[in-house]
Amino acid sequence: MRMQEAMKNPNAVFVSPETLVSAADFSSMQKRAILAQWKDQLRQLLIADEENMQRFNASVGANAECLRRVTDAMTRLSKIA
Numbered sequence: 001m002r003m004q005e006a007m008k009n010p011n012a013v014f015v016s017p018e019t020l021v022s023a024a025d026f027s028s029m030q031k032r033a034i035l036a037q038w039k040d041q042l043r044q045l046l047i048a049d050e051e052n053m054q055r056f057n058a059s060v061g062a063n064a065e066c067l068r069r070v071t072d073a074m075t076r077l078s079k080i081a
Helices: 002-008 017-022 028-050 062-080
Strands: none
Touching: 002 028, 017 028, 017 062, 028 062
16 A cells, blocks of 8 residues: 555655665565656656746755655665665
Protein backbone atom coordinates (compact mmCIF):
# COMPACT_ATOMS: atom_id res chain seq x y z
CA MET A 1 0.00 0.00 0.00
CA ARG A 2 2.75 2.46 0.91
CA MET A 3 4.49 1.73 -2.39
CA GLN A 4 1.36 2.70 -4.31
CA GLU A 5 1.08 5.95 -2.35
CA ALA A 6 4.76 6.70 -2.94
CA MET A 7 4.44 6.10 -6.68
CA LYS A 8 1.38 8.32 -6.87
CA ASN A 9 2.80 11.22 -4.84
CA PRO A 10 6.35 10.71 -3.53
CA ASN A 11 6.43 14.16 -1.96
CA ALA A 12 3.46 13.28 0.26
CA VAL A 13 5.11 10.10 1.56
CA PHE A 14 8.70 11.29 1.94
CA VAL A 15 9.96 14.56 3.39
CA SER A 16 12.90 14.51 0.98
CA PRO A 17 14.63 12.31 -1.59
CA GLU A 18 17.28 11.61 1.05
CA THR A 19 14.58 10.22 3.36
CA LEU A 20 13.51 7.83 0.62
CA VAL A 21 17.07 6.64 0.01
CA SER A 22 17.50 5.85 3.70
CA ALA A 23 14.08 4.14 4.05
CA ALA A 24 14.58 0.52 5.10
CA ASP A 25 11.17 -0.73 3.99
CA PHE A 26 11.83 -0.30 0.23
CA SER A 27 14.18 -2.25 -2.02
CA SER A 28 16.71 -0.44 -4.22
CA MET A 29 14.56 -1.22 -7.25
CA GLN A 30 11.47 0.28 -5.57
CA LYS A 31 13.45 3.36 -4.54
CA ARG A 32 14.64 3.84 -8.12
CA ALA A 33 11.07 3.56 -9.41
CA ILE A 34 9.79 6.09 -6.87
CA LEU A 35 12.65 8.50 -7.63
CA ALA A 36 11.98 8.18 -11.36
CA GLN A 37 8.32 9.01 -10.77
CA TRP A 38 9.27 11.93 -8.53
CA LYS A 39 11.69 13.21 -11.19
CA ASP A 40 8.98 13.01 -13.86
CA GLN A 41 6.49 14.89 -11.69
CA LEU A 42 9.05 17.61 -10.93
CA ARG A 43 9.88 18.02 -14.60
CA GLN A 44 6.18 18.48 -15.34
CA LEU A 45 5.93 21.08 -12.59
CA LEU A 46 8.96 22.93 -13.98
CA ILE A 47 7.32 23.04 -17.41
CA ALA A 48 4.16 24.41 -15.82
CA ASP A 49 6.25 27.00 -13.96
CA GLU A 50 7.84 28.09 -17.24
CA GLU A 51 4.36 28.52 -18.71
CA ASN A 52 3.37 30.73 -15.74
CA MET A 53 1.11 28.08 -14.26
CA GLN A 54 2.75 28.10 -10.83
CA ARG A 55 0.82 26.82 -7.88
CA PHE A 56 -0.52 29.46 -5.52
CA ASN A 57 1.96 28.98 -2.66
CA ALA A 58 4.89 27.43 -4.53
CA SER A 59 8.24 29.01 -3.75
CA VAL A 60 10.33 30.05 -6.72
CA GLY A 61 13.09 27.55 -7.47
CA ALA A 62 11.79 24.88 -5.06
CA ASN A 63 10.96 22.43 -7.86
CA ALA A 64 14.36 22.86 -9.50
CA GLU A 65 16.14 22.34 -6.16
CA CYS A 66 14.10 19.23 -5.40
CA LEU A 67 14.79 17.89 -8.90
CA ARG A 68 18.53 18.32 -8.27
CA ARG A 69 18.18 16.41 -4.98
CA VAL A 70 16.18 13.62 -6.65
CA THR A 71 18.83 13.31 -9.37
CA ASP A 72 21.58 13.21 -6.72
CA ALA A 73 19.67 10.50 -4.84
CA MET A 74 19.34 8.45 -8.04
CA THR A 75 23.09 8.74 -8.59
CA ARG A 76 23.82 7.62 -5.02
CA LEU A 77 21.51 4.63 -5.39
CA SER A 78 23.17 3.58 -8.64
CA LYS A 79 26.56 3.55 -6.89
CA ILE A 80 25.24 1.41 -4.02
CA ALA A 81 23.76 -1.41 -6.07
